[in-house]
Amino acid sequence: MTNIALIMALPNESKGLFEAAGIEVHYSGIGKINAAFKAFEVIQKTGCKTLLNLGSAGSSHFDAHALVEVIQFVQRDMDVSPLGFEIGVTPLDHDHPAEIQLEPYFPDLAQGICGTGDSFETGQPKVPCNLVDMEGYAIAKVCKKLAVRCISVKYITDGANDTAHLEWEQNLLLGAQKLLSLYKSM
Structure with a gap:
């Protein structure tokens, strides 16, 4: 596992197990700015x-407690549609497409399209996606710009619905355990 660095959004997502x-x-x-920096x-x-990139995500598509490898990131909150751009497209960013494709790494995991935004989606x-987070797109875009491979796996903590805020916190420990086990399997 040389030449691999691990990034997560919050210590809450690792529960100290990795350390x-x-x-x-x-x-x-x-958020995207903090993640990009x-x-x-x-x-x-x-x-x-x-x-x-390991962390948590919400999904109404995947079952809670599933591990999902992200194979594509999109921006669910980039909306410049009043100026004629499609939702999810960063205007005038010609060098990089709106969708960021990732090469799969874990063949046994479900694969998903993650919509990243600076809001807790409920x-x-x-934009078409089947799981949501708040950092992944930014991480993937920095990696793409710097020619660094990005691998992202999300633990589904909640259904991205009106009870998501409650489910997210109560499911983080099990998520950290599953993500640590996955990490050790690399």
């Missing part, structure tokens, strides 16, 4: 060739 196992975790904080910083500091996103 107890002697695994270094870089925490980005919540931390991803850039980690890549520059470590020289990693792969950035592994409804149906405006």
Whole structure:
């Protein structure tokens, strides 16, 4: 696992289990700006060739407690449609498509399209996706720009609905256990 750095949004998502196992975790904080800054910083500091993003996500498509490998990221909150752009498209960003494709790494995991946004999603996103988070797209875009491989696996904590805020917190420990087991299997 040389040349791999691990990034997660919050210590709450690891519950200290990774650190107890002697695994270094870089925490980005919540949201796309924090995630982009931390991803850039980690890549520059470590020289990693792969950035592994583990964390939590909501989904009305996948069952709670599932591990899902993200094979594509989209922005669920980029909306410049009044100017004629499709939802999810960053205007005038010609070098990078709106959808960021990731090469699968874990053949036995379900695969999903993750919609990233700076909001805690509790409804149906405006862009096609089957799980939601708040950091992944930004991490993947920094990786793409710097030619670093991005692998992302999300633990489904909630149904991205009106009880998501309650389910998210109560399911984090089991998620951390499953993500740690997956990490150790690499």
